[in-house]
Amino acid sequence: MLRFEQVTKSYSGGFVALDRVSFHLEKGEMAFLTGHSGAGKSTLLKLISLIERPTTGKVFINGVDLSRVNRGQVPYVRRDIGMIFQNHKLLMNHSVFDNVALPLVIEGFSGKDMTKRVHAALDKVGLLDKVRCLPHTLSGGEQQRVGIARAVVNRPPLLLADEPTGNLDPDLSKDIMNVFEAFNQVGVSVLIASHDLSLLARMRYRTLTLKNGRMINDGLTSYGADE
């Protein structure tokens, strides 16, 4: 599903954010991406969502070489990837419904069909009763779940999450992770960047560990490896 081949990303000034990173995430697999801040987690996610392009090496999604995707096609690639952000990235002056509906509206949905899908996505994250609320009236955990609903509303085959539990207490983190597991169980590939080691320890999924831009561990018991 998602494959990195010797990917290096260096920024002007000589800073190397990723150094010859290779890994392969299978279809329907769920994995964590961990490492200290500055280790290259965000850069790796940016390469997948085409916010950045690799300096050398190649990224494949479902066998498609992302270096062949031109500027005009980038939006269409992003529609196939559900993205969840640490700071939620919600439209603060629009209702929860509008936020979740955004990817559908962009793709040209309207009317009953759209409403049905939005309600289904909000139902999955348990926020159906907050449809008409504005995001700033919700708690941090609820805002994060709105972000998740938006990411899954058009049923993407691949889900990326950047520190989805960043500012949440352990109970809420567990809830959020359960939501991800539920999606994973219906066949969605999930990659979650997180430095919450205790959470990783509890979840026991494959963990990719980055340190100073290099992949130092790829396996189940990675947590603590770079401690």
Add this chain to the structure above:
Amino acid sequence: MSILFQGRATGATAVKQSLWNRFVMFWVHHIRQALTSLGEIWLTPASSLLTVAVLGVSLTLPVTLHLMVKNLQQVSSSIDQAAQISLFLKADTNETQIAELIALLQANPEVADVQFIDKGQALAEFTAESGFGDAFSYIEDNPLPHVMLVSPKNTSSVAASALLETLKQERYVELAKLDIGWLERLDAIVSLVRQVAMAVALLLMVAVLLVVGNTIRLMILNKKDEIEVMKLVGATNSYIQRPFLYTGIWLGFFGGILTFLIEEVLLWWLKHAIAGVTQLYESSFTLEPMSLAELGYLLLVAISLGFFGSLLAVRRNISQIEATGL
């Protein structure tokens, strides 16, 4: 259609829709976006009002100049109709020769009408109207010549001056005069004003384009975060820029309406002043207002300026905002 996942049904194309349905939805979608943009203008009235005001005032000047040209042309053409050639005959012309000339002129296909003014009759008129009545009684000979007033069939200034040239060649004619010199001057002034209007209009249109562009640019910068989010969830540039283009169109529309209103007030205000002037000239001149077609053109120009000004801004700014995301 999905690029990464062949066969993954994406978007509304995933739902089977009839052609007619899609056609209707296309328009519904656009109208909805237009109304949304209108609503956003309503929400930020201060900057939008300012832009509309700049548009309205800027367009008023060229429109006023245009109306001025139009009315001046109306004046000059009404005078053109009255073009008349005066033939002053040689002093020693006798009655038979005069009759001969009148017959000759009436036979001329270019001539519509000939009116003869005897020199005695002319002196009597002049004595009565000039106020020099007593002074003329001291003059023994009548100094005035016989005059013939010839009205040309074709009253355009070119045709009239051609006729003037031929009539000058007549044997008994001392002097022929067609008073079109000032008409030509008026024509020249009208064309000068028209060209000034064009230049001013061009400059102001550029100014309007830049003002609209700047307003839209500020709107884009204000919504930078929102645009970033939309890019992250897969919105294309053309999708993101559409509401801004509609905003430009609305700004242009309201600017055009404002121009029309200012113009109407201006005309109403000037009406009395113009009536005062025309009364002095005993003319029945009425100020020609803006026609419906002209209002249409004005709105079309204003809307296009809004649209292109906005296009200028979105082209430059929206693609520059890149999703920083994550």
